[in-house]
Amino acid sequence: MTYLDHAATTPLHPDAVAAMTEQFARVGNANSLHGSGRAARRVVEESREALAEAVGARPSHIVFTGGGTEADNLAVKGLYWARRAADPRRTRILAPKIEHHAVLDPLQWLVEHEGASVDWLPVDENGRVHAATLHEAISRDGGPESVALVTVMWANNEVGTVQPVHDLVAVAHAHDLPIHSDAIQALGHLPLDFSASGLDAMTITAHKAGGPIGIGALLLDRKAELTPLLHGGGQERDVRSGTLDTPAIAGFAAAVTAAVREVEHESQRLAELRDLLIDGVRQTVPDAVLSGDPDRGLEARLPGIAHFCFPGCEGDSLLLLLDAQGIECSTGSACSAGIAQPSHVLLAMGVDPELARCSLRFSLGRTSTAEDVKTLLEALPAVVDRARSAGLS
Incomplete structure (x- = not known):
């Protein structure tokens, strides 16, 4: 083949296989208070720290999810709901049509069910969004006060074009707008630094970087307001409820650490x-x-x-x-x-x-x-x- x-x-990185194999032999819910639970929690938090270091973030920025699709949904829907709740005028979302369906389909759902409208940002013949294009889109149709959020992927999954993320962040923040980026394809192939990027939210997932399928993360700035998709046990600072998958998280951190090292x-x-x-x-x-x-x-x-x-x-x-x-x-x-x-x-x-x-x-x-x-x-x-x-x- x-x-x-x-x-x-x-394919899984050998470091991820080793990290997951070690955890498969153990038991413990990371939210339990007994010894096994505390041991699982330690693995989760050490993995969170390692992942944060690898992608230029603080551990508190990382919200573990069930994969990239969930993280994109959480970012797009959560930011929209929070912004609209604070100001009902904020119903516009700015995004290019080159996004992955994990972003495009939630946007369409928000249009059909939540009163949103999407202003599609044009791209050039190479598939790139320019800062001037974003500035123009923000300024029209009600101006910045009508915009809920901006979302532009870091690098395109089909043609590989890299976006000028720092320039786009500068434009969004000049108008006090939150901006999210799906960085799933960039992880492990380009240097990623969440804090230096200035992004309010960034999506990554494990299986594109040598980790297991079914685990991802939303990197979320502590100042960003976001409404959760899931409600339950209040895990992940009440942003994403659900029992944490300790083996997958360990494999995620090991794979990304190796990918960034290499x-x-x-x-x-x-x-x-x-x-x-x-x-x-x-x-x-x-x-x-x-x-x-x-x-x-x-x-x-x-x-x-x-x-x-x-x-x-x-x-x-x-x-x-x-x-x-x-x-x-x-x-x-x-x-x-x-x-x-x-x-x-x-x-x-x-x-x-x-x-x-x-x-x-x-x-x-x-x-x-x-x-x-x-x-x-x-x-x-x-x-x-x-x-x-x-x-x-």
Whole structure:
């Protein structure tokens, strides 16, 4: 198997496996007062401290959740509810259409059920939101006083474009607006510093960085007002009730600590593999169209994502033909797999809908090698020819 879908999920880091295995043999609810409970609480809090150090946060910023989708929902809905409750005029939310569905779908739900309106921030042809665009959007339709929050992802999960987060934060805060960023794809690939970013809320998850599936976190500034989604035991400073998953939290912290420790070397290695892949695809399939920023620097695009459109091919056909040869990739977001429609990210970037249907995402991770890239490049030309023939028949 040649696995080129690390942006969907990536293998567990050995450090995470070791940390989780140690906890699986133990018992104890981290909210219990007896010895086993206190031992579990110690693991949770030490993991919280390690995770905070890895992402430039304070331990009190970290709210553990059941994954990235929950954390995004908690941020978007929670900030909206709190802001609207404080001032009923604040019903506008500003966001680009390139967001993951874990953000887009909660926004749509707020529109349909909670009286919200979404002002979609335009992106350029590379998929980037500019600070001037955000400033213009804040100023219209009732001005800053009508805005509940801003949400812009740190780096796009399909095409890999990195957003100018610090510039966007500066604009939002100049108008006293809270801003959230889904940083799930950036974690482990780019240097993240929550405190230095100035963000009010930031989403991360474990399984994109070598940790287990089913655990994530919302980093939340202590000054941010947020209404909880879940009510129950009052865990996580009353922001997210629910029994804490001690083994998963330990694995989360171990994986992110390792990923951040290795990020400089690994980002450079992945960027070199990505460039090898990009150059190889362009040589073997000359009319393939690279998506995202043509600048390959870390400030412009993620090191491990190469997204192409192959004119005349259906993305799903390409994916299945490659899969039949043991090469696994994606047509975009794994959460949208199987839906016969063009990528919403590419459409937001102005890509023609027909071309947008012809896309594949190749994403690299810690276990990726040059041999993986070579295997893909050897198989790809015949696969593209076969897909084009099938489309003409």
